[in-house]
Amino acid sequence: MKIWIDILTPKQLLFSEPIIEKLGKKHKILCTSRDYNEVSKLAKIRDFDLIFVGKHGGGDKKSKLQASIIRMEKLFKIIEKFSPEMAISFCSPEAARISFGLGIKHIAFCDSPHASAVMRLTLPLIQKLLIPNVIPKNEFSKYGIDKKDIISYNAIDAFVTIKRKINQKKVSPFKKNNRKNILIRIEEEEASYTSKSSKIIPIIKRIVNEYDNENIVILGRYTKQIKNIQNIIGKKAKVVKMTFDGKHLLSNTDIFIGSGGTMTAESALMGIPTISYNAVPNIIEDFLVKKYLIKRETNPIKISRYINNIFESSNSKNQKRARKIIGQMEDPIEKLIKIINQ
Numbered sequence: 172m173k174i175w176i177d178i179l180t181p182k183q184l185l186f187s188e189p190i191i192e193k194l195g196k197k198h199k200i201l202c203t204s205r206d207y208n209e210v211s212k213l214a215k216i217r218d219f220d221l222i223f224v225g226k227h228g229g230g231d232k233k234s235k236l237q238a239s240i241i242r243m244e245k246l247f248k249i250i251e252k253f254s255p256e257m258a259i260s261f262c263s264p265e266a267a268r269i270s271f272g273l274g275i276k277h278i279a280f281c282d283s284p285h286a287s288a289v290m291r292l293t294l295p296l297i298q299k300l301l302i303p304n305v306i307p308k309n310e311f312s313k314y315g316i317d318k319k320d321i322i323s324y325n326a327i328d329a330f331v332t333i334k335r336k337i338n339q340k341k342v343s344p345f346k347k348n349n350r351k352n353i354l355i356r357i358e359e360e361e362a363s364y365t366s367k368s369s370k371i372i373p374i375i376k377r378i379v380n381e382y383d384n385e386n387i388v389i390l391g392r393y394t395k396q397i398k399n400i401q402n403i404i405g406k407k408a409k410v411v412k413m414t415f416d417g418k419h420l421l422s423n424t425d426i427f428i429g430s431g432g433t434m435t436a437e438s439a440l441m442g443i444p445t446i447s448y449n450a451v452p453n454i455i456e457d458f459l460v461k462k463y464l465i466k467r468e469t470n471p472i473k474i475s476r477y478i479n480n481i482f483e484s485s486n487s488k489n490q491k492r493a494r495k496i497i498g499q500m501e502d503p504i505e506k507l508i509k510i511i512n513q
Contacts, residue, residue: 176190181417181433201249203224224249246269256275259277259507267279271296278297278507279294280507284314300316304325326502327440330497338416350386392413426445430451431456442491442492445466
């Protein structure tokens with residue numbers, strides 16, 4: 172069987188690795204993506220073979236529409252020639268439209284019902300949707316997919332992505348000394364579901380002033396965003412682009428402060444003390460907060476106080492709790508394989 176996988180984000184790339192590993196033995200697989208800096212850099216780091224078609228539309232609705240139309244036109248020619256029997260995506264609007272138009276069966280994964288625009292564009296057109304069981308099916312069915320076509324798995328997506336192997340010899344942005352490593356991830360600014368207000372700036376200011384004796388690394392997303400942070404904090408912390416495998420960074424981190432997305436969930440499941448400033452409220456973040464793997468906080472003073480408490484205590488409880496929760500999860504890729512075989 173020929174299978175087409177459309178990959179749009181770093182998390183989707185990492186999630187696709189075990190899919191390709193398990194399905195690639197029996198099936199011919201074509202992986203496409205778009206010109207998006209974080210994906211292309213991670214593809215090089217992970218030695219992942221991708222065909223880049225079209226580009227990311229940026230933060231403006233009109234530019235998103237234009238980029239999607241151009242991408243669909245280019246993808247259409249490639250996919251028609253490849254002629255797959257099955258498409259797999261993570262609710263890619265272009266994959267949904269092309270699969271529907273060409274009569275290709277489409278299976279999708281999703282843990283982001285808060286991305287309402289993407290849900291409306293994709294869910295009515297796909298055949299099966301796989302979701303984490305911590306998200307109620309009606310969070311997705313309200314967008315036009317029948318509940319009987321939604322399959323739940325007992326895991327969150329970070330359970331899949333944190334299993335990846337990493338090269339521990341890669342250079343780290345953290346200095347090699349006896350200081351604590353604080354990693355801060357800047358929120359997404361160009362997704363359709365995000366607000367443009369920044370919660371992280373006052374948090375960063377507080378941390379760099381109170382923990383200037385520690386190693387602080389701020390992980391940015393866009394050039395403009397990074398320059399803005401650098402102008403605000405000067406040389407008080409190292410501001411870097413995502414030119415690293417996130418797991419490699421987290422494996423050297425003593426405390427992680429994230430926006431509530433992929434790296435926040437990975438950090439939590441790795442047993443790292445994790446603070447979410449909840450830039451994009453979502454059900455996965457809610458689940459991890461309820462399991463006491465994440466501390467949700469937006470107040471800079473309270474965050475600073477929490478960091479101090481972490482540095483003065485043992486991390487064994489966090490790690491034990493994370494191991495227990497991971498031990499109860501199942502591999503969603505096995506559910507995907509069952510669906511394909513059916």
